Amino acid sequence: MDNSQLFYGPSSNFAFLQQLHRSILLRSQQSHGYSQDFHESGRGLDMFMQRNVFFGVPLRAEPGNTPLSDIQSQMMPKTLATAFLDNFKTSSLHILPFFNAGALDELLDCLYSTQPDPPLQPHRRVLFLMVLAIGALSSTWTELADILFSQAKQEAITSEDSVTLSAIQFSILVTDYQLNMGRPNSAYLHVGHACRKAFALGLNTASGSALLHEEEELEERRTTLWCLYFYEQWVALTVGRKSMMREADVLLPYPEKQTSLVNLCRSASIIEEAVEAIYSRKSESLRNLYTTTQGIYRKLRQHTDIEGFGSATVVQYNSPSEAMSTLMLHNIYFHVVHTMFRPFLVAESAIQGGETAELWLRQACRNATDAAADSIAFVSSMFHNIDVSKVRRYDAFCIEASCSILLHDSLRHPSKHPNNLVYIRMALDCLRAMTDDEPITNVAHSIERILSVVEQTISGKDEISTSTPLFEASMPVPPHHQQHNNTHQRNILFPSLGQSSSREDFIFLSNRQFQATNYPLPESQGTSEVAAGRVANLDSRLNFDVLATDLSTYFPLDIYMDQN
Structure with a gap:
């Protein structure tokens, strides 16, 4: 049997969602008078409808089955390719500035040239196919985007082990595509691959550029390197795993005239510091x-005050591309803030006896919840002034993470729920305005499902324990590592709360004996039946176990410990 397993560390939203899940189970247990430790079956992922989020949205195209000539002639006429390219220029060029707009136009003309020998080098064609695939995601052409993505990967196989600048750029483009399509594990693997190639090329050192004399080439190397640094830090933060490239490894100056990228890299530097100080030990x-x-x-x-984002400064932008850059910078800022202060939400929820009198702990929790609410409010405000069809799908992740914070706050403080509900509904409206396809639809359904369960828990209704089998209060469960010896054994989501072993530091989510259960979807306006069907029909290929950090054991919960 395959022993595939995905690990999500303490800084990931996956780990935090499990704390929310645990709080619901504990509240449900208490309301039904159970006093024993509880165990949950392997359906926890489906209770929150998070399976495709944990494992990634399955690819819709078979690799290499469609020749590029057929794609161009039958699926993607030049007018459609031009639309995809315009989407990329507006939504993604500021973060992936390997080419300028003029160079991209030339590549488009070369791709559709009728000349017998078009001057489009293979490595340039592979990169441009990825550009078009990313641009296609700012539309409902998801299947075609995956076809372009698969074609690009197929053509890149011949240079898979090449240590070149274009090979690194290709991996970064793949990373971005996979993030937008809700495949964070793949994104993490590809950005790590790019880091290895960057070190092998000497891209991070001044000596690596010693043989170059053209300033344009030097600038492209700097741009590629710093772009890689940002993606490495950001992806590692969001999945809670180790990063490979540090700022200290980068010995080249920031690229010139790349204001958005430089701001992202400065934010990444603070992310690196925060992860090291808060989440690495x-x-x-x-x-x-x-x-x-x-x-x-x-x-x-x-x-952020100096650069004019994440503060009271009036947001200004002069073009759709600047608007998308502004949106991304703010999303990252707010996500970093509430991720930094999430440990205090976990600690506060563990305190018995109601409200804590510690003002600093209350302030820390407010920093997290305020950042989540401000993030949603900012996105909603931006959506009233921009072309929402150009918004990157990945922004749904930031909306989801903010909703997780507010839903946790509602569960801990039910009196705050009416106010939090205003922002959660605002977030759902934003998601419905975005591209009506995965992973956005997955995120919307998941938020609606969690909201429904939280509201049932707050109200004390019995639907939680009857509509979804959450736990068996009196059934002893053998250890997780014995599962392969017993096919009838119940999967474990959380280790027993009373255990004192080292594995208490982790939460196991097993998919080995998974049987799809079609829980009823919450009613949602503006959600297509096709998208809803994809959520309900869980893919059988998602055959992994998940190991997530148990935050209630990872962070110190005794607020008085240091007073001695």
Whole structure:
């Protein structure tokens, strides 16, 4: 049997969602009078409708089955390719500035040239196919986007082990595409591959450029390297895994005239510092962790205040491309803020006896919830002034993470739910305005499902325990590592809360004996039946186990520990 397993670390939204899941189970257990430790069956992923989020949206195209000539003649006439390219220029060129707009237009003409020997080199064609695939995602042409993606990967096989600048750029483009299509695990693997090639090429050192004399080539190398640094730090943060490239490894200056990319890289530097200080090791004192976090937060605010985002400064942009850049910078800023302060939400929820009197802990929790609400409010405001069809699908991830914070807050403080609900509904409206396809539809359905369960839990209704079999309160469950010896054994989501072994630091989500269960979808306006069907019909190829960090054991929960 395949032993495939995905790990999601403490900084990932997946780990935080499991804390929300645990809180619901505990509340449900208490409302039904159970006092024993609980165990949950392997349906936790489906309770929140998160299976495609954990494992990734399956590819819709078979690799290499459609020749490029057929794609051009039958599926993608030049007018459609031009539309995809315009989408890319508006939505993604600011973050993937390997080419200028004029060079992209020339590549389009070369791709559709009727000359017998068009001057389009193979490595340039592969990169341009990825550009078109990313641009296609700002539309409902998802199947065609996956076909272009598969074709690009097929053509890139011959240079898979090449240590070249274009090979690194290809991996970065694939990383971006996979993020937009809701495949974070693939994105992590590809950006790591690009880092290895960058080190092998010496791209991160000044000596690596010693043989170059053209300033344009030097600038392209700097742009590629810093773009890679941003993606490496960002993807590692969102999946909670180790990053390979550090800022100290990058010995080249920032690229010139790339304001958006430079701002992203400066934010990535603070992400690197935050992950190292908050999420890379266990802290002995929650109060000391707060002091450290506040210091990093002040540094982040200083940076964003200077650059004019994430603050009270009036947002200005002069073009659709600048608007998309502004949206991305703000999404990243707010996500970093509430990710930095999420540990204090976990600690606060573990405190018995109601509200804590510790003002610093209350402030830390407010920083997280305020950032989540502000993020949604900002996105909603932007959506009233921009062409929403150009918005990158990946922005749905930031909306989802903000909703997770607010739903956790509602569960912990039911009196806050009416106010939080305003923002959650605002978030759902934003998602419905975006491209009506995966992974956006997956995120919308998941948020609606979690909202429904949270509201049932708050109200004390019995639907939670009757409509979805959450746990068996009195059934002892053998350890996870014995599952392969017993095909009838129940999968474990959480280790027993009373255990003191080292595996208590992790949460296991097993898919080995998974049987699809079609839980009823919440009613949603503006959601296509096709998209809803894709969510209901879970893919049998998602055959992995998931290992997520248990945040309730990872962070110190005794707020008084440091007072001695």
